[in-house]
Amino acid sequence: MALKYKLGVGLFLFVTPLVTSSLVVASPSLAATLAKSEATFKVNNFSHNPLGVETFTDTLTDTIATNGQVTTNANANASFTADPLNPPTFAENSSVSTANGAGKNYFGLAQSIAAIIGYDFLVGDQERFSFDFLADLNLKTSIENSQFERASAAGEISFQLYNTNERDNWILLDFFSISGKLKTPGGGDSFIANKSNSITTSKPLKDFLKKSYAGSEESATASVTGKYSRTFDSLTYLTLVEIKRNQAVVKTPESSGTFALLIFCLIGVGYRARNKVLASNLR
Numbered sequence: 001m002a003l004k005y006k007l008g009v010g011l012f013l014f015v016t017p018l019v020t021s022s023l024v025v026a027s028p029s030l031a032a033t034l035a036k037s038e039a040t041f042k043v044n045n046f047s048h049n050p051l052g053v054e055t056f057t058d059t060l061t062d063t064i065a066t067n068g069q070v071t072t073n074a075n076a077n078a079s080f081t082a083d084p085l086n087p088p089t090f091a092e093n094s095s096v097s098t099a100n101g102a103g104k105n106y107f108g109l110a111q112s113i114a115a116i117i118g119y120d121f122l123v124g125d126q127e128r129f130s131f132d133f134l135a136d137l138n139l140k141t142s143i144e145n146s147q148f149e150r151a152s153a154a155g156e157i158s159f160q161l162y163n164t165n166e167r168d169n170w171i172l173l174d175f176f177s178i179s180g181k182l183k184t185p186g187g188g189d190s191f192i193a194n195k196s197n198s199i200t201t202s203k204p205l206k207d208f209l210k211k212s213y214a215g216s217e218e219s220a221t222a223s224v225t226g227k228y229s230r231t232f233d234s235l236t237y238l239t240l241v242e243i244k245r246n247q248a249v250v251k252t253p254e255s256s257g258t259f260a261l262l263i264f265c266l267i268g269v270g271y272r273a274r275n276k277v278l279a280s281n282l283r
Helices: 251-283
Strands: 035-043 054-081 090-123 126-141 151-164 171-184 191-195 197-202 210-213 217-232 238-252
Touching: 054 238, 090 126, 126 151, 126 171, 126 238, 151 217, 171 217
Parallel strands: 035 151
Antiparallel strands: 035 090, 035 126, 035 238, 054 090, 090 238, 126 217, 151 171, 151 238, 171 191, 197 217, 210 217
């Protein structure tokens, strides 16, 4: 039987329940904004099989327009196939958030999350645990009028490998992450990647990162191929946790106060509700 453990709250930074997307149409558009954040992750060639697997997906969208139009969309999916009698073990997930706006006064938000967890890979004394992975992260923003429009996109892909010999004391062994954010007009843009020593990539991490931060259109992309490999000097249970988060926002300056407060309240309610569900499922 698969062993399930309660994940730390810090893992889910903006987990929220599904809220259907909406469309509001008002006066003819004066200009247009776009924000998009998407990510995919694939992992295969596991040297060992997990005793149990888990997947999570969640989305949130919301739109408000008093003099304009705005659309948002968020999608997430995840799968983890692990059958010792029918190899190979394979996992993948994807997450995409998009927002478009036009007019004088609007706010659009899209958030998505996808996660996979492999519990209790049992690695023996002097055995090597390994797997291959591919991680893709793409961010894009564009506006037409820098005086009246704002667009932002943020995203992250990360995985962590834990020693879970003790159920209530997970020990972080290794990690990998790509994260970025774009804000148009410019200011506060970033795109970074980090990894621990047990992870090798086909070229230096910085060479995977491609970015353009200038003008009314900005982008950041990365497609990282890598391998995890580590030999253990005693029998060890390992748990692999991979998660991705994506967010897209479009707005006009007039919308920032009231609309942002409403979105903050929606996210807070959803976060508390989702944590209750997770706690009951993972006990």
